[in-house]
Amino acid sequence: MSRFTDSDFLRYTLDNPTGISEPSQRQLADGSLLTVSASGIMTVEPANPTRALDLVLSCGVHGNETAPMELVRDMVTDLLDGTLIPGVRLLVLIGNPVAANISQRFEQVNMNRLFSGNHMNHDCWEARRAAELEAAVSTFFSQGGEGRERCHYDLHTAIRGSEYEKFAVHPYTAGAPYHAEQLGFLAACGINAVLFSSKPSTTFSYASSNLHGAHAFTLELGKVYPFGQNDLGRFALINQALRQLIVTGTFQQATWQQQLICFDVCHELLKESDDFRLTIADDVNNFATFHQGDQVSTSSAGDYHAQHNGEAIVFPNANVPIGGRAALMLSVIDPAQIPIQHN
Numbered sequence: 001m002s003r004f005t006d007s008d009f010l011r012y013t014l015d016n017p018t019g020i021s022e023p024s025q026r027q028l029a030d031g032s033l034l035t036v037s038a039s040g041i042m043t044v045e046p047a048n049p050t051r052a053l054d055l056v057l058s059c060g061v062h063g064n065e066t067a068p069m070e071l072v073r074d075m076v077t078d079l080l081d082g083t084l085i086p087g088v089r090l091l092v093l094i095g096n097p098v099a100a101n102i103s104q105r106f107e108q109v110n111m112n113r114l115f116s117g118n119h120m121n122h123d124c125w126e127a128r129r130a131a132e133l134e135a136a137v138s139t140f141f142s143q144g145g146e147g148r149e150r151c152h153y154d155l156h157t158a159i160r161g162s163e164y165e166k167f168a169v170h171p172y173t174a175g176a177p178y179h180a181e182q183l184g185f186l187a188a189c190g191i192n193a194v195l196f197s198s199k200p201s202t203t204f205s206y207a208s209s210n211l212h213g214a215h216a217f218t219l220e221l222g223k224v225y226p227f228g229q230n231d232l233g234r235f236a237l238i239n240q241a242l243r244q245l246i247v248t249g250t251f252q253q254a255t256w257q258q259q260l261i262c263f264d265v266c267h268e269l270l271k272e273s274d275d276f277r278l279t280i281a282d283d284v285n286n287f288a289t290f291h292q293g294d295q296v297s298t299s300s301a302g303d304y305h306a307q308h309n310g311e312a313i314v315f316p317n318a319n320v321p322i323g324g325r326a327a328l329m330l331s332v333i334d335p336a337q338i339p340i341q342h343n
């Protein structure tokens, strides 16, 4: 183990996946302070703030989702060499270096089901790490203080193909309206679709939204490839938009009503018995659609058939525990029907 002294934060994190010998702090060229407090946990305090914004960028919560880790690595390198001058408070998290080192989604448990305290129900690496990440976010936001804007973008890629290459999962807001500026920012990032969650969850982004009042999203940005095999050009829009946000504190805008296909959850498909199975192709794309009456699953507890034409499926996975979620069924909604707050 060693202190962080070079410029490759990803390499350093992967070389020290479970802990670092001691925290390190470096002053950037403009006087900003960059602190590495634990493995994969870095904060930046800007010398010359451009907006009262506390920004969390997390990646690698699933260890094999490498492209976002490479994007974030390059941002940190550019902060260190003065190419990127930070104007907002920033917390950078590389989520699961242990799993990344074995090129797996997780070592024992899917970490993106362990937030909002659910890590306390497990005893494994991912549970300890989720607790550490959740604490890092709490510390970061509380040190920023009340009255500041809070954002958390949790960056992922997917194994499964998708009808929309890049999509966002919007956490459940318990009826609170959605923010036009955030939706406009997602569109500017090249996101094609947004799924509005219908209930609380144990994801990282939901925890930041619910516990800290952050604008928080899970962003699925394309396909999984091994380290070094990503075409980072496919992430140009979001890369550029996040860099502008870090520097100027401004959220680039695009016309979300035209660019984002909006989905509501119309049915949660639960695995109710051991003999549950999905009756669709194993390699079905996220957001693949069905006709009314098409069979989607079967089990001794009952079958499920699409209830309307154009019903879409996302995150299908029959390999979950009994009672677990095997898929979400979605309906497209008209952007004009979405409750929006314009500030």
Ligand SMILES: [Zn+2]
Residues within 6 Å of the ligand: 061, 062, 065, 156, 157, 158
């Ligand atoms: Zn993921």
